[in-house]
Amino acid sequence: MQKQAIFQSRLLPYALVAPQLAIVLIFFYWPALQAVIQSFLLQDAFGLSTSFVWFENYVDLFRDAAYFEAVVRTFVFSFAIAATSLSFALLLAVMADKPLRGSMLYRTLLIWPYAVAPPVVGVLWIFMLHPSLGVLSRYLRNMGIDWNPLLNGDQAASLIILAAAWKQISYNFLFFLAGLQAIPKSVFEAAAIDGARPMRRFWTVTFPLLSPTIFFLLVVNIVYAFFDTFGIIDTMTRGGPGTSTVTLVYKVYSDGLLGGNLGSSAAQSVILMVMVIVLTGIQFRFVERKVTY
Amino acid sequence: MVEEEGIRRYIAHGILWIGIAIVAFPVYIAIIASTQDNALIANGQMSLLPGGHFFEVYYQTIFVGTSGSTREPVGNMMLNSLVMALAIAIGKIAISIISAYAIVYFRFPFRMPIFWIIFITLMLPVEVRIYPTYKIVADLHMLDSYAGLALPLIASATATLLFRQFFMTVPDELLEASRIDGAGPLRFFWDTLLPLSRTNMAALFVILFILGWNQYLWPLLITTRDDMQTIQVGIRKMITTTDALTEWPIVMATAVLAMLPPVFVVVAMQKLFVRGLVETEK
Numbered sequence: 001m002q003k004q005a006i007f008q009s010r011l012l013p014y015a016l017v018a019p020q021l022a023i024v025l026i027f028f029y030w031p032a033l034q035a036v037i038q039s040f041l042l043q044d045a046f047g048l049s050t051s052f053v054w055f056e057n058y059v060d061l062f063r064d065a066a067y068f069e070a071v072v073r074t075f076v077f078s079f080a081i082a083a084t085s086l087s088f089a090l091l092l093a094v095m096a097d098k099p100l101r102g103s104m105l106y107r108t109l110l111i112w113p114y115a116v117a118p119p120v121v122g123v124l125w126i127f128m129l130h131p132s133l134g135v136l137s138r139y140l141r142n143m144g145i146d147w148n149p150l151l152n153g154d155q156a157a158s159l160i161i162l163a164a165a166w167k168q169i170s171y172n173f174l175f176f177l178a179g180l181q182a183i184p185k186s187v188f189e190a191a192a193i194d195g196a197r198p199m200r201r202f203w204t205v206t207f208p209l210l211s212p213t214i215f216f217l218l219v220v221n222i223v224y225a226f227f228d229t230f231g232i233i234d235t236m237t238r239g240g241p242g243t244s245t246v247t248l249v250y251k252v253y254s255d256g257l258l259g260g261n262l263g264s265s266a267a268q269s270v271i272l273m274v275m276v277i278v279l280t281g282i283q284f285r286f287v288e289r290k291v292t293y
Numbered sequence: 294m295v296e297e298e299g300i301r302r303y304i305a306h307g308i309l310w311i312g313i314a315i316v317a318f319p320v321y322i323a324i325i326a327s328t329q330d331n332a333l334i335a336n337g338q339m340s341l342l343p344g345g346h347f348f349e350v351y352y353q354t355i356f357v358g359t360s361g362s363t364r365e366p367v368g369n370m371m372l373n374s375l376v377m378a379l380a381i382a383i384g385k386i387a388i389s390i391i392s393a394y395a396i397v398y399f400r401f402p403f404r405m406p407i408f409w410i411i412f413i414t415l416m417l418p419v420e421v422r423i424y425p426t427y428k429i430v431a432d433l434h435m436l437d438s439y440a441g442l443a444l445p446l447i448a449s450a451t452a453t454l455l456f457r458q459f460f461m462t463v464p465d466e467l468l469e470a471s472r473i474d475g476a477g478p479l480r481f482f483w484d485t486l487l488p489l490s491r492t493n494m495a496a497l498f499v500i501l502f503i504l505g506w507n508q509y510l511w512p513l514l515i516t517t518r519d520d521m522q523t524i525q526v527g528i529r530k531m532i533t534t535t536d537a538l539t540e541w542p543i544v545m546a547t548a549v550l551a552m553l554p555p556v557f558v559v560v561a562m563q564k565l566f567v568r569g570l571v572e573t574e575k
Contacts (some may be wrong), residue, residue: 007400007478010474016395017407018389020453027448031425033389038425092312095305109313112568113556116320119525123532124319127326127545133324133337169316174567180304187522198301227420231509235529249420253510257423265424272421280415291404 008278021279028194032273038266057267067251067268074226074247077161082221084165086214089172094202096173097180114170118231125163127235149237153244156237162244163236171224172217179213180206180261219283223276248272315359317513321453327351327546334344334541348491349431354546359531361538366546370524373439375554380443382498387492389452390490394482396453397460404462413535415450419511437521442512446505451573460486496569499562503555524551 009115040051047107057230059068096106116124131148140147149155183206189202222236233239246254252272256265300383322341324335332522356370371387394403396408419426425443463486512523524531528547533539557567 003397005480007468009399009478010401013395013399013401013404017392017397017411020392020411021407023388023444023448024414024450026429027426027445028417028422029410031422034425034428035422042503054485088312092309095308095312097304098302100302100305100309102496106309106313110309110316111563112556112559112565113316115503115507116424116552117509117555117558119509119529120551121319123528123544123548124323126321126532127541130320133334133339133541135339135341138337153525164543166316166319171570174570178490178571189414206492227418230420231525234509234513235532238444249510252420257403257514262424265523269421269423269425273417276417276421 018283033268035266035273038107038262039236039270040263041266042263045232053263057263058271061264061267061271069243070246070248070251073157073245077157077229077247078222079169080161081164081225082218084161085168085215085221086172086176088165089169090210090214092169092178093173093176093180094176094206099170107174108172111170113167114174116167116186118164118167118228119165119235122232122235123164125159125232129159151239151241156241156245160236162226163232167232168221174218176210177214180209183209214282219249219279226272226276248275256257257273316353320549323545323548325482327354327542327549329542331540331542339568350542350546354543354550359540359543361533361540365519365522365527367524367527367543367550370522370547371518371523371550371554372524373442374506374525374551377438377442377508378502379507381446381505382501384443384447385449385452385501386494386497388447389450390456390487391482393453393456393460397457398478411449411450412452414448416456419445423510423514427513429514436515438516439561442508442521442523443505443513446508446511452501455493455497455572456490459490463489493564493567493572495562496572497564498569499558499565500569500573502558503535503566 014058039057040052040054041050042052042056074089092110096103096110100106101234126134126149128134129140129147129149131150138149146152147155149159187205187209188201191205196204226247226248229247230253233245233247233250234253237245239250248268249272255261257269312559325341325343326339327350328347329339333339333344341419354366356366358364358366390410395534396404430436430441430445433441435444443552468481471485476484507525508531509525513529516522516526524547528544528551531539531544531547
């Protein structure tokens with residue numbers, strides 16, 4: 001795709017792209033390159049000398065049980081967050097897609113959590129479900145559950161999944177609603193004339209026609225769970241108790257900052273980069289072509 | 294229209310209101326907690342109705358801050374967040390619109406390689422190159438500065454792609470017409486293209502402002518001075534590890550204040566927000 005009508009100028013176009021090019025080169029390519037280089041280096045304990053160690057940092061990572069656990073944990077979190085948030089949002093979107101009075105109001109009241117920052121989400125949820133002072137914890141304890149996410153790793157993990165899913169509902173809701181509204185109403189009418197009941201209409205007509213949206217949102221939610229959960233985890237559990245809520249991004253952060261192990265942190269960054277590139281590639285490939293029938 | 298019995302409609306209304314209640318509940322609790330006495334909350338005796346400390350808590354939060362952990366007025370943190378969010382939104386729009394203009398309206402050597410260099414940045418969020426970026430910002434002496442907060446987050450291609458997409462749809466006749474009027478490239482950009490891009494710029498601004506205001510990991514790393522903290526970083530430091538010392542009403546008031554600007558933007562500019570969200574994801 002190219003424009004036919006264009007301007008002639010030798011220097012102006014370079015001047016126009018220069019600011020963005022400079023920022024991208026200095027703050028994107030240079031650090032990304034540094035991460036790759038650093039991942040092949042090993043620094044001694046005092047930071048006095050570094051040596052080139054080939055893939056040692058990577059090999060160490062793959063041998064490290066803690067890293068393997070973090071990989072598994074990140075994927076479990078991602079799918080749990082995506083499943084929770086997508087199903088809840090889909091239910092709400094299907095309801096809001098009906099010709100109801102006040103549907104604009106419903107939309108407004110459901111989309112604002114998009115604007116809440118991850119660390120604030122963390123603060124809100126830990127306060128609500130705090131073991132000693134949370135308003136909901138009382139009820140959990142009355143129900144006989146020994147609720148303490150600050151000591152119990154599984155409870156901490158489920159709390160993070162819930163909070164992260166909560167924030168993502170509004171985003172998923174908006175895209176589901178747009179997807180539903182793009183389906184021509186005549187398709188439903190045809191199914192209704194054929195005698196399909198509403199539940200059946202949903203599973204045989206709506207759901208398949210929504211599959212491109214569902215797939216797109218699945219990828220977006222996984223990327224969200226990889227990166228944006230950092231703020232939630234950091235304010236809620238700081239990776240604890242133990243390491244039961246340490247995800248890949250959290251590990252890059254804590255190994256680099258607290259542990260001072262920059263070579264390993266860089267190798268982890270590079271692995272994350274590859275993962276994101278793969279995810280984005282999948283998204284481009286399938287969303288561009290659409291999941292068709 | 295497909296038959297829709299009354300009862301189904303009531304069920305739909307009911308489910309939507311339950312959904313809204315679930316979504317709003319954590320925020321309701323935060324607002325309530327921000328009007329109550331800390332001793333009551335710390336004992337687990339918090340009431341679910343508003344307390345009487347609204348003015349005193351918000352006054353202390355905005356102008357004084359917590360007495361224990363950070364001692365930085367939240368008003369100042371909000372100012373830092375505002376400057377960072379505006380710098381990211383305006384900076385990104387400004388550099389992106391001119392580079393998109395160059396790429397669409399000019400033919401020059403290395404045009405496509407430059408486009409690809411910018412395009413690839415779309416894929417990698419700042420989190421995956423966090424320490425090397427930190428080192429560069431430190432070497433440039435930009436730690437604890439607004440430039441250091443904003444610049445690395447401007448380095449991404451979303452806005453460039455969006456403007457490129459939009460410029461491709463602008464009819465060629467407009468350029469021919471303004472050329473006949475004797476306008477050069479800068480004049481055409483300023484008088485014709487910019488006014489046409491106004492809605493796109495506004496939609497993008499809404500999204501970028503929210504993203505900028507909500508940044509967390511990057512400001513957490515590069516701000517060390519208390520007076521350069523953004524509100525997202527500040528709220529984390531208010532939660533002390535020893536629970537007894539956390540001043541919960543102030544933490545919750547800070548949470549409310551941190552939500553207020555972006556939520557207001559979403560609700561007040563809903564059309565632009567939805568448009569921006571859909572277009573940046575394309």
